[in-house]
Amino acid sequence: MKRLLASACVAALAMTGTALAEPKGTFRQAHEYGFGDQSSLDPISKGRIFQITEKLMSRLVRPDMEGKPSPDLATSWEANEDATVWTLTLREGVKFHDGSDFDAADVVYSLNRVLDPDGDSPARSAVKMITDVAAVDPMTVKLTLDTPFADMPLQLMDYRLRMIPDGSGDTIATTGIGTGPFKLEKFDPQGTTVVVANMDYFEAPPGVERMEIIGIPDAQARLQALLGGQIDMESGITPQQRVMFDGSDKFYIQEVPTGNWRGIVFRTDVEPFSDPRVRKAVRMAADRDALLALVEGGNGTVACDTPVGPADQYRADLSCPQDIDGAKALLTEAGFTDGIDVDVHVATLEATWPAMAEAYQAQAAEAGIRVNIVQVPTDGFWSEVWMKKDVVMTRWNERPADQALHEIYLSTAKWNESYYKDEGLDAMLAEARRELDFDKRKAIYVKAQEHLQETAGTLIPYHVTKLIGATSRVKNLDPVENMSIRWYKITVDE
Numbered sequence: 187m188k189r190l191l192a193s194a195c196v197a198a199l200a201m202t203g204t205a206l207a208e209p210k211g212t213f214r215q216a217h218e219y220g221f222g223d224q225s226s227l228d229p230i231s232k233g234r235i236f237q238i239t240e241k242l243m244s245r246l247v248r249p250d251m252e253g254k255p256s257p258d259l260a261t262s263w264e265a266n267e268d269a270t271v272w273t274l275t276l277r278e279g280v281k282f283h284d285g286s287d288f289d290a291a292d293v294v295y296s297l298n299r300v301l302d303p304d305g306d307s308p309a310r311s312a313v314k315m316i317t318d319v320a321a322v323d324p325m326t327v328k329l330t331l332d333t334p335f336a337d338m339p340l341q342l343m344d345y346r347l348r349m350i351p352d353g354s355g356d357t358i359a360t361t362g363i364g365t366g367p368f369k370l371e372k373f374d375p376q377g378t379t380v381v382v383a384n385m386d387y388f389e390a391p392p393g394v395e396r397m398e399i400i401g402i403p404d405a406q407a408r409l410q411a412l413l414g415g416q417i418d419m420e421s422g423i424t425p426q427q428r429v430m431f432d433g434s435d436k437f438y439i440q441e442v443p444t445g446n447w448r449g450i451v452f453r454t455d456v457e458p459f460s461d462p463r464v465r466k467a468v469r470m471a472a473d474r475d476a477l478l479a480l481v482e483g484g485n486g487t488v489a490c491d492t493p494v495g496p497a498d499q500y501r502a503d504l505s506c507p508q509d510i511d512g513a514k515a516l517l518t519e520a521g522f523t524d525g526i527d528v529d530v531h532v533a534t535l536e537a538t539w540p541a542m543a544e545a546y547q548a549q550a551a552e553a554g555i556r557v558n559i560v561q562v563p564t565d566g567f568w569s570e571v572w573m574k575k576d577v578v579m580t581r582w583n584e585r586p587a588d589q590a591l592h593e594i595y596l597s598t599a600k601w602n603e604s605y606y607k608d609e610g611l612d613a614m615l616a617e618a619r620r621e622l623d624f625d626k627r628k629a630i631y632v633k634a635q636e637h638l639q640e641t642a643g644t645l646i647p648y649h650v651t652k653l654i655g656a657t658s659r660v661k662n663l664d665p666v667e668n669m670s671i672r673w674y675k676i677t678v679d680e
Contacts, residue, residue: 445495
């Protein structure tokens with residue numbers, strides 16, 4: 187095990203830089219308001235604005251252009267024979283934006299902040315198998331786990347696991363000090379945040395002198411900002427909007443297959459969705475192929491209610507045709523012979539949500555599921571609607587299988603949005619982490635996804651092929667899922 191994992195890490199390709207002597211120009215991007223006045227630069231807080239933190243701070247391990255673990259602040263890693271101890275070698279010569287040196291003490295501090303149960307960080311579920319983080323020497327860190335876990339490097343790619351200076355937890359929410367390609371000049375979560383080139387970035391000097399990340403809560407407003415030249419990139423272009431860009435020499439569109447998904451979540455702790463028969467019925471009523479065609483123009487992959495992305499090594503091969511008669515039968519069996527009424531809460535901060543809700547409304551009606559669409563404001567959706575109302579629209583960015591299943595469905599997970607509690611699934615996920623044989627481990631993850639298909643409260647119709655729109659002045663934008671983009675490589679024509 188140790189030899190194989192070490193070899194895989196040594197074989198990881200180091201990223202190459204752009205080696206520009208002088209960064210030039212300004213790149214502009216939008217973000218949602220997120221958690222409003224709770225928005226933060228603390229990468230592990232619920233209010234973090236990842237469009238900013240991803241440019242300020244680095245991870246130990248980052249996904250490469252194929253989504254596989256590759257070096258970031260850790261240059262290599264290896265496990266002991268039973269994968270209960272992982273040793274990471276850190277990159278030398280790296281400095282934080284305040285001029286201090288990056289070393290093992292910063293890693294110990296950053297990870298222990300995440301692991302602190304009193305800290306209540308949503309990122310904890312990704313790495314809570316770690317029981318001890320120790321500095322072996324200034325450039326080596328040892329992670330001790332409470333269970334064998336062969337996929338630890340996948341967890342360390344989590345977009346929230348950014349390294350910050352030792353002892354900076356009380357100030358990081360506003361200072362944003364990291365080792366990333368850009369340094370914070372001004373933080374304004376509901377206005378314009380400004381970051382400037384970090385000439386000491388360990389990969390290479392960034393290609394642009396500054397980036398402006400602008401708070402724009404509504405998807406339609408972000409589209410208009412792109413069309414009007416106020417921003418240079420928007421990752422939420424719909425197939426219907428694409429026609430505005432096709433044939434124009436002012437813009438270009440990237441098609442990026444991802445494990446990102448949009449869906450509808452039904453709280454399993456309230457009636458009638460506390461009955462697994464009702465939960466299955468509301469999902470069986472969906473025609474996922476039609477939803478994909480209507481909402482995304484066919485740009486994506488049918489998901490069959492698994493959060494595991496189509497390119498993931500643990501993805502289950504599931505079938506999920508629409509079954510109206512089966513949905514009716516389950517509702518009748520559950521005591522709802524006349525069907526059910528469902529209020530689905532929808533905001534426009536995600537451009538495709540209204541279309542998905544309307545399409546599902548028409549499909550579900552055939553099964554006696556009467557959907558009432560409740561429009562709610564974009565501002566405050568995540569803090570006042572999500573995980574509070576019985577049925578809401580939802581979305582998740584791509585995560586490795588283990589992380590997705592734990593973070594969305596584990597009984598104790600902070601972001602268990604459907605309040606799903608299932609001891610059987612919890613046991614399967616724990617068993618998968620302990621299993622060192624890849625084929626056996628995959629079989630357990632597949633079984634877990636099959637179990638969710640029968641019992642979950644989340645309708646996940648498809649995984650998205652994202653349409654990313656950019657102005658033609660933007661060059662070297664990696665055509666990959668957001669968490670893999672190398673922001674320092676971007677340049678702009680002035």
